[in-house]
Amino acid sequence: MFSRILIANRGEIALRIIRACQELGVQTVAVYSEADKDAPYLKLADEAVCIGPANCAESYLNIPHIISTAEITDVEAIHPGYGFLAENINFAQICEDCGLTFIGPPVEAMKLLGDKVEARKLAQKTEVPIVPGSEGTIGDESEALKLANKIGYPVMIKAAAGGGGRGMRVAHNDMSFVSSLSAARAEAEAAFGDNSVYLEKYIVEPRHVEVQVMADQEGNILHFYERDCSIQRRHQKMIEESPCPVLKERTREELCNAAIRIIKEAKYVNAATVEFLLDKDKNFYFIEVNTRIQVEHPVTELVTGYDLIKWQIEIAAGRKFDFNQRDIKHTGVAIECRINAEDPAKDFASCPGTITRYIPPGGPGVRLDTHIHQGWTVSKSYDSMIAKVIVYQKSREEAITTMKRALREFVIEPIKTTIPACLNILSHNLYIKNKIDTGFVERNF
Numbered sequence: 001m002f003s004r005i006l007i008a009n010r011g012e013i014a015l016r017i018i019r020a021c022q023e024l025g026v027q028t029v030a031v032y033s034e035a036d037k038d039a040p041y042l043k044l045a046d047e048a049v050c051i052g053p054a055n056c057a058e059s060y061l062n063i064p065h066i067i068s069t070a071e072i073t074d075v076e077a078i079h080p081g082y083g084f085l086a087e088n089i090n091f092a093q094i095c096e097d098c099g100l101t102f103i104g105p106p107v108e109a110m111k112l113l114g115d116k117v118e119a120r121k122l123a124q125k126t127e128v129p130i131v132p133g134s135e136g137t138i139g140d141e142s143e144a145l146k147l148a149n150k151i152g153y154p155v156m157i158k159a160a161a162g163g164g165g166r167g168m169r170v171a172h173n174d175m176s177f178v179s180s181l182s183a184a185r186a187e188a189e190a191a192f193g194d195n196s197v198y199l200e201k202y203i204v205e206p207r208h209v210e211v212q213v214m215a216d217q218e219g220n221i222l223h224f225y226e227r228d229c230s231i232q233r234r235h236q237k238m239i240e241e242s243p244c245p246v247l248k249e250r251t252r253e254e255l256c257n258a259a260i261r262i263i264k265e266a267k268y269v270n271a272a273t274v275e276f277l278l279d280k281d282k283n284f285y286f287i288e289v290n291t292r293i294q295v296e297h298p299v300t301e302l303v304t305g306y307d308l309i310k311w312q313i314e315i316a317a318g319r320k321f322d323f324n325q326r327d328i329k330h331t332g333v334a335i336e337c338r339i340n341a342e343d344p345a346k347d348f349a350s351c352p353g354t355i356t357r358y359i360p361p362g363g364p365g366v367r368l369d370t371h372i373h374q375g376w377t378v379s380k381s382y383d384s385m386i387a388k389v390i391v392y393q394k395s396r397e398e399a400i401t402t403m404k405r406a407l408r409e410f411v412i413e414p415i416k417t418t419i420p421a422c423l424n425i426l427s428h429n430l431y432i433k434n435k436i437d438t439g440f441v442e443r444n445f
């Protein structure tokens with residue numbers, strides 16, 4: 001095991017990683033920006049080093065500052081958390097070049113899966129269902145038009161270098177296709193420096209279901225079942241749950257095994273999330289792989305009983321799984337609500353400011369992952385997510401009841417948060433009856 005690692009992140013995930021390290025007996029080096037200098041979790045780390053001003057580009061995304069901090073503090077590995085540098089191939093390569101273990105996948109697997117067209121080919125090779133679409137990236141406009149007609153409208157134009165909803169366009173006919181194509185190309189060029197795009201049939205009103213996979217360095221690959229993340233708004237997830245409430249056991253098994261086949265073919269190591277769309281008829285289609293630990297990992301931890309962050313660190317240190325797929329059971333239902341400092345009345349505009357009254361939820365079945373407290377100032381420089389409330393119960397009905405109880409207990413004042421929005425969703429008849437899809441929030445709120 002490592003004796004000391006650096007955590008290249010902030011907020012609740014930095015604290016989550018520190019907690020895992022405490023239990024593993026691994027020393028931690030936390031890095032922070034000037035805006036985060038008073039964060040209490042920094043005191044839980046063995047060392048804390050300021051890496052720059054509030055601005056992300058100069059601190060949490062500043063590779064030279066992070067690498068030199070790692071050198072000075074003599075760590076053996078770096079955990080990137082999620083966001084920031086977690087999926088930055090350049091950063092992972094620099095870690096390797098500096099003799100630091102990147103707690104994540106090998107650079108080659110990041111490259112392969114970061115290219116969404118290559119990922120599609122990989123899925124195809126392993127007989128995992130993909131959305132009908134183009135073979136690879138598409139050529140000129142006339143070729144693209146022919147292809148769009150062959151696939152049949154509506155079609156989706158996606159950036160090869162994209163993912164997570166960035167650089168995507170839907171077209172319903174030739175006319176909108178032509179304008180969407182140039183817009184998508186321009187957007188992809190600006191965002192990723194790569195204008196290649198591919199086409200997929202547009203799946204109408206799908207559910208978003210993703211499989212948690214972990215692979216050790218010996219090539220053992222295990223899945224930890226799925227999460228349903230259909231409750232989202234503008235590609236920002238709001239509520240996630242495990243298991244997916246509409247999957248039959250047969251489909252669940254096929255889905256999870258499909259995810260494992262892709263991860264095996266990619267020669268992947270560490271934590272991965274394999275994303276699928278689930279259509280009205282419960283057919284699933286692979287869409288992409290996220291090569292990081294995700295925000296919503298706690299729901300999987302609660303239903304399976306495994307600590308995924310500890311295993312990320314153990315895997316990176318070379319430990320083999322001491323259990324197998326049959327040992328991994330899922331019991332009960334877990335639901336996570338993301339609490340963002342946003343004002344639903346102002347189109348969810350972020351709502352920074354100082355918290356003067358803070359009362360956290362607790363009691364049976366409630367887990368709270370957060371770094372905030374009374375007196376904490378939410379900075380405008382970072383993502384608006386400030387807490388995650390995760391509940392665990394025997395049934396979905398009970399989990400919803402516990403979540404509503406916990407959210408009503410939760411006081412964060414005077415800043416506006418997504419707590420009321422989550423409560424509205426949890427009380428909605430269609431949510432309760434599982435009659436939702438990825439368009440649910442936009443249609444109903």
Ligand code: MV4
Pocket residue numbers: 131156163164165166200201202203204206207208229230232235275277287288438439
């Ligand atoms: C799609 C789709 C419909 N058809 N692909 C958005 C995020 C990215 N991971 C993939 N996304 C989608 N891809 C086809 N062929 C609909 C979405 C989509 C979506 C997916 C998951 C969660 C929320 C979403 C919201 C809007 C659209």
